[in-house]
Amino acid sequence: MSVVASASPSLALVKYWGKEPGGVNVPSTTSIAIGLDTLRTTTRLSFSSAKADSVSIGGVPQPVKPFAPLLDHFREISARKQAVAVESENSFPTAAGIASSSSGFAALVMGLDALFETRLSRSDLSAIARTGSGSAARAVYGGFTQWRAGATRATELLPASHWPELRVVVAVVSEGAKGTSSREGMNHTRDTSPLYSRWVELAPEIASRAEEAVRARALEALGRAMRESYLLMFSTMFSARPPVFYWRPESVALIRLAEELRTSGVPVWETMDAGPQVKLLTVSEHVDRVVAGVQSELPGLRVLTSEIGGEPSVRADG
Numbered sequence: 001m002s003v004v005a006s007a008s009p010s011l012a013l014v015k016y017w018g019k020e021p022g023g024v025n026v027p028s029t030t031s032i033a034i035g036l037d038t039l040r041t042t043t044r045l046s047f048s049s050a051k052a053d054s055v056s057i058g059g060v061p062q063p064v065k066p067f068a069p070l071l072d073h074f075r076e077i078s079a080r081k082q083a084v085a086v087e088s089e090n091s092f093p094t095a096a097g098i099a100s101s102s103s104g105f106a107a108l109v110m111g112l113d114a115l116f117e118t119r120l121s122r123s124d125l126s127a128i129a130r131t132g133s134g135s136a137a138r139a140v141y142g143g144f145t146q147w148r149a150g151a152t153r154a155t156e157l158l159p160a161s162h163w164p165e166l167r168v169v170v171a172v173v174s175e176g177a178k179g180t181s182s183r184e185g186m187n188h189t190r191d192t193s194p195l196y197s198r199w200v201e202l203a204p205e206i207a208s209r210a211e212e213a214v215r216a217r218a219l220e221a222l223g224r225a226m227r228e229s230y231l232l233m234f235s236t237m238f239s240a241r242p243p244v245f246y247w248r249p250e251s252v253a254l255i256r257l258a259e260e261l262r263t264s265g266v267p268v269w270e271t272m273d274a275g276p277q278v279k280l281l282t283v284s285e286h287v288d289r290v291v292a293g294v295q296s297e298l299p300g301l302r303v304l305t306s307e308i309g310g311e312p313s314v315r316a317d318g
Ligand code: PMV
Pocket: 010, 011, 012, 014, 015, 016, 017, 031, 099, 101, 102, 133, 134, 135, 136, 182, 183, 272, 273, 274
């Protein structure tokens, strides 16, 4: 028996950056995110006659260790004890700061639930996915999600239909995998940045403003909260000892482009994650203008455009 599960990356509008000491990916800051509908991770899972589990991403065999606790968990809570073969594909660059770990672990956990026939609630799947990668706690839902500071699971805030015009333009500055994982970056900034505790103090107010703006579909207010969130998050990285740099010159060029577009009346607000890519939030009527702006600023750059959505799906496959 095989199953195919698919999930979309969870893009944080305001960020989870920092873990509670002692917990497994329990966030110190509340995040609010959207599912990027057009980008997908598709994962096929089957019971294997081999002794050991196997995992591949894009056809490339991976070390099983990061996935083993999740596979073991499902063997523990079900009657099936066999090894599992996992083959995963991303429709977008892997481990480059487009949250492939969020969609990857969400698809894995949803697929394991179907394969092992454990029929867990979405909320329980969120808690389990979190242990693989924090942001995966949000990616088991589509639409707008919230993951509160201190919580072991994320919740659905609003369905994607709440704000159908919202769009994200992802400017792929680098296709390669990043040098520092978000896990390493987070722990290192928490342990060494003198600004880290201030970020954690300021984050709740930014998150409540972002939540209000999402509820009111107020792009400008949301954009301002988004900008404060990612710039404070990066301030903790820049001030870490030694500093963590994910930005490239092209990232800065795109941040400036967003500013110029806003000055010329185009509502577009940027955010970044643990990688050099720049994600530009706008509404449908301005997407073409934003894409044209990116292409004229940085000709040849890969640009992905997405609606909000990303409801995961699971189907049996023979
Ligand atoms: O859970 P991780 O390891 O994918 O870390 C996510 C960190 C950020 O993307 C920077 C922020 C976020 O909330 O997604």
